[in-house]
Amino acid sequence: MDKIVVENLKYKYPLTDKLVLNDISFKIEKGQFIGIIGQNGAGKSTLCQAITGLVPLFFKGAYGGRVIVDGIEVAKSNISDIALKVGMVFQNPFTQITGSKLTVYEEVAFGLENIGLDREEMKNRIDEALNLLGIYKFKDRNPFDLSGGQMQRLAIAGIIAMRPDVIILDEPTSQLDPQGSEEVFKAVWDLKKCGITIIMVEHKMEKIAEYSDKVLLMHDGKVIDFDTPEKIFSRDDLMKYGVIEPAYTRICKAFDIKDNGLYPVTLDRACEMVVKYNEHNRS
Amino acid sequence: MSIIEVKNLHFFYNKDEEILKGIDLIFDEKSTAIIGQNGAGKTTFVKLLKGLLKPTSGDIIIYGKNTKENTVANLARTIGLVFQNPNDQIFKNNVLSEVMFGALNIGMDEKDAKESSLNALRMVGLEGKINDNPYDLTLSERKLISIASIVAMNTKIIILDEPTIAQDYISKEKIKDIIFNLKSQGKLVITITHDMDFVAETFERTLVFCEGKVLLDGKTNEVFMQDEELKKAHLEPPYAAQLCRKMNSDKIYITVEEFVKANKR
Numbered sequence: 001m002d003k004i005v006v007e008n009l010k011y012k013y014p015l016t017d018k019l020v021l022n023d024i025s026f027k028i029e030k031g032q033f034i035g036i037i038g039q040n041g042a043g044k045s046t047l048c049q050a051i052t053g054l055v056p057l058f059f060k061g062a063y064g065g066r067v068i069v070d071g072i073e074v075a076k077s078n079i080s081d082i083a084l085k086v087g088m089v090f091q092n093p094f095t096q097i098t099g100s101k102l103t104v105y106e107e108v109a110f111g112l113e114n115i116g117l118d119r120e121e122m123k124n125r126i127d128e129a130l131n132l133l134g135i136y137k138f139k140d141r142n143p144f145d146l147s148g149g150q151m152q153r154l155a156i157a158g159i160i161a162m163r164p165d166v167i168i169l170d171e172p173t174s175q176l177d178p179q180g181s182e183e184v185f186k187a188v189w190d191l192k193k194c195g196i197t198i199i200m201v202e203h204k205m206e207k208i209a210e211y212s213d214k215v216l217l218m219h220d221g222k223v224i225d226f227d228t229p230e231k232i233f234s235r236d237d238l239m240k241y242g243v244i245e246p247a248y249t250r251i252c253k254a255f256d257i258k259d260n261g262l263y264p265v266t267l268d269r270a271c272e273m274v275v276k277y278n279e280h281n282r283s
Numbered sequence: 284m285s286i287i288e289v290k291n292l293h294f295f296y297n298k299d300e301e302i303l304k305g306i307d308l309i310f311d312e313k314s315t316a317i318i319g320q321n322g323a324g325k326t327t328f329v330k331l332l333k334g335l336l337k338p339t340s341g342d343i344i345i346y347g348k349n350t351k352e353n354t355v356a357n358l359a360r361t362i363g364l365v366f367q368n369p370n371d372q373i374f375k376n377n378v379l380s381e382v383m384f385g386a387l388n389i390g391m392d393e394k395d396a397k398e399s400s401l402n403a404l405r406m407v408g409l410e411g412k413i414n415d416n417p418y419d420l421t422l423s424e425r426k427l428i429s430i431a432s433i434v435a436m437n438t439k440i441i442i443l444d445e446p447t448i449a450q451d452y453i454s455k456e457k458i459k460d461i462i463f464n465l466k467s468q469g470k471l472v473i474t475i476t477h478d479m480d481f482v483a484e485t486f487e488r489t490l491v492f493c494e495g496k497v498l499l500d501g502k503t504n505e506v507f508m509q510d511e512e513l514k515k516a517h518l519e520p521p522y523a524a525q526l527c528r529k530m531n532s533d534k535i536y537i538t539v540e541e542f543v544k545a546n547k548r
Contacts, residue, residue: 271530
């Protein structure tokens with residue numbers, strides 16, 4: 001079943017002339033991991049906000065077309081109802097952490113208190129979220145004593161405890177070191193395995209290629225392509241959209257090493273194909 | 284004469300937690316990347332170089348000047364630091380006056396400051412936006428403004444703290460070109476980053492910080508061959524090197540270009 005349907009979506013911010021989203025249509029199935037790529041200014045973050053309903057319910061402006069999440073048209077719903085279905089993780093965990101809670105445990109409780117859950121249910125959900133993100137051992141720590149990767153996982157835990165069906169992450173690892181960024185990708189992967197639909201905006205193409213079921217390529221407010229990572233990164237016009245293939249794909253393209261007509265996009269696949277290519281050339 | 288000399292540098296904010304635990308380094312003109320986990324002490328280290336913090340013990344000598352005996356204002360003519368977040372740095376209401384601010388502040392006259400700022404804006408490709416309000420520009424353009432502001436001060440040393448964060452491919456290439464350009468003008472460029480491929484493609488020398496110490500120091504390609512040590516610092520080599528390792532190849536190449544060049548016969 002389609003979890004998210006976007007139909008002919010158009011949007012202009014107030015007092016501007018340019019369509020930031022220009023006739024966008026696509027569908028996302030439940031439980032998929034969708035990567036959104038494109039150069040800065042392509043409309044990626046605005047699209048995320050349109051799925052959470054912040055556009056047009058909070059950010060006004062000219063709006064056309066429809067965004068439907070779980071059968072509900074977001075423009076005709078309200079932000080607090082959509083927030084129960086769609087959770088959003090920002091780029092910088094400092095923006096998301098409330099700053100008003102003294103422990104990791106209470107931080108995760110914040111959203112739950114706001115929706116008025118009873119105590120037992122809250123405890124269950126907090127324990128579950130902290131365990132899922134691998135930060136239960138830090139439950140009594142001050143959120144600001146965590147590392148960047150731990151703090152971003154806490155931000156995600158706060159969202160997960162709300163039990164949304166969809167989680168949108170807008171460049172969640174750009175502020176993190178390589179280890180912290182890997183922690184976040186692994187945690188998000190575990191969420192996908194629990195059946196949660198994931199939408200992630202990311203500039204690290206190697207990671208997009210490794211984790212995404214499908215990749216949405218955007219440029220200048222439009223969807224250029226929406227397909228598997230292999231198909232997207234096999235295109236020969238990516239440069240035009242300010243996007244570069246994963247390093248492994250660039251190497252395979254240089255030697256024209258294809259796998260069933262498409263270039264490999266992950267380390268494992270590229271390694272296998274390059275080794276085969278070398279053996280073939282030697283014999 | 285070495286450009287920067289760091290001698291047995293120790294630093295802590297509070298006594299129980301030493302941040303830098305004895306660093307000895309000499310910087311010459313080689314462009315240098317500093318990599319390492321969050322919390323390894325990288326940003327603290329560059330703040331010490333800039334004189335914003337003073338060593339708890341040990342010395343930092345910049346072109347013969349000890350940072351302990353010189354004010355930040357005095358050192359600012361020699362060493363510039365571009366902050367990680369451009370919003371921490373930008374406060375004027377048009378691009379040109381933002382970029383001129385630092386140059387005027389270190390005592391350049393109006394005419395020189397303007398000329399130097401226009402050159403810097405040309406270098407980062409924003410010469411067409413000198414009258415815009417910085418906050419009408421995108422985050423990546425603001426990052427370029429913050430770089431231009433420091434370049435305009437014409438210091439011999441330029442430090443960039445995480446220049447590639449949230450930058451797309453095109454902006455990253457632009458920042459790479461800026462670094463090459465500064466290098467060709469004989470400036471020492473020191474850069475903190477988490478982007479290993481960017482390091483491999485851009486810098487001659489790489490320092491690995493780990494828990495307040497320098498774990499590795501050498502030519503970038505040699506540093507990225509030390510898999511065991513990198514693992515200790517929770518770092519991974521660049522993607523091309525990971526592919527070489529996985530293929531069990533004898534030679535390790537650290538960039539896609541080197542890999543392709545070496546294997547194409």
